Amino acid sequence: MAERLQKIISQYGIASRRQAEQMILDGQVRLNGAVVDELGTKADPNSDRIEVNGKLLRGDRQPDQVYLLLNKPRGFICTRSDPKGRRTVMDLLPKNFHHLYPVGRLDYDSSGAILLTNDGDLANRLLHPRHHVIKTYMVWVRGNPSHEKLAKWRQGVMLDGKPTLPAKVKVIANEAGNSKIKLEIKEGRNRQIRRVAEHLGLEVLELRRVGIANLTLKDIAPGRYRLLNAQEVEQLYADTN
Template sequence: MAERVQKILARWGIASRRGAEKLILAGRVTLNGKPVQLGDQADPEGDRLCVDGKPLKATERPRHYYYLIHKPKGVVSTCADPKGRSTVLDLLPPPLRQGKGIHPIGRLDAQSTGALLLTNDGNFTLALTHPRYHIPKTYRVWLKGKVPEHVLDQWRQGVMLGDRRTLPTQIHLKTITQDKTCIDIMLTEGRNRQIRRVAEQLGFPVVKLHRLAIGSLHLGDLQRGQARPLTKAEIKQLRSQYNSNFPFHSSAPVREYQA
């Protein structure tokens, strides 16, 4: 059955949907000997579809991998880094670091720590990152200064960030001292560096940011710098959340997450 080429590449674990579109635009994908255009369709059973000259065969569809990592500070959420910094792929078992199409689902900036998923299942990536699915992500955030409740209420209701307002969010105050405030915040949108930008705009910049959970998936006992495969039950549970609202809950104790 024919379907869009970028969807086929995502299912084959070649790249995410967006990554597949970039491959097509770069002229690296051909269909029956001709460069593919965005929107072109193919049937893997009958058409000759190639990436960088290598044909994709229905009988060679790669195994899908799903990993949870505990990202340390200083590790970048990319598959390669021109500056030579460690990437999240370096946290995987060596056989999975190259040639499997594994990529991070979303990002944590280099200074942030915590839960991050990696996979070579493009459809899974799309489902967990597309705005329409609103998969919640829970963070523990340390803010500089003593944040008053009315500022947290403003954040909860949504603030103008760029040209549009952030979605309402749930924030739970954990601890507050003279020079630092610790909150748990659950986001159902993934705008670039959203927490850091909002906090800066409100006058209480982020000191530390740690992602506790993605949907119902928590780090648990996974130590900093470690990775583990998801269980079938965890994959199924994440998929069941694509169009559901996950109730805010964080029982994790307050502690400093060191780099």
């Protein structure tokens, strides 16, 4: 069955669908010997010759789909490799999982839940803004935020000329003059939480993502991971319909 090349490439665990699109635009993909530069191009790996950076994709060798939830510590970046030599989430995984790629990102100084998979369809669903997948965070900020600031956070603030979506914000502890906040958001702009906090005059001391949709970090120590079961994967698909 013919499908878009970027979807096929993501299904083989070579890159996420967005990364595959860029690879096509950069001329790194050949179809039946010809360089492809149009994102709408379709192919069938069982009958067409598809090459990515000179590597042939075999229709009979499509890898099994794997879904993994990792508890990322601080000091790691959410990419498969880094030209600057920094540690990546791949350094936390055995080599048999190095064909997976992260779904979304947590920045270097943040920790917590990150999903990795070679299922490009699910990754695309989870990342698409229209699905509003809930992500839950614990955020430690300096001082005690005023009711006014918390209300603004809940309602949404302007970032890059566009308001953030309404969020659930609850102070759950005050310790040593600092506050621990439980935060639920339905979008994931670049460094969104830190930028919103800065906009409100709040200093983030620590940021940890503790949940993605129906997934939590229960029983997963920092730097460790677990595989998702079939019911969890099915629920993620249901959440992104």
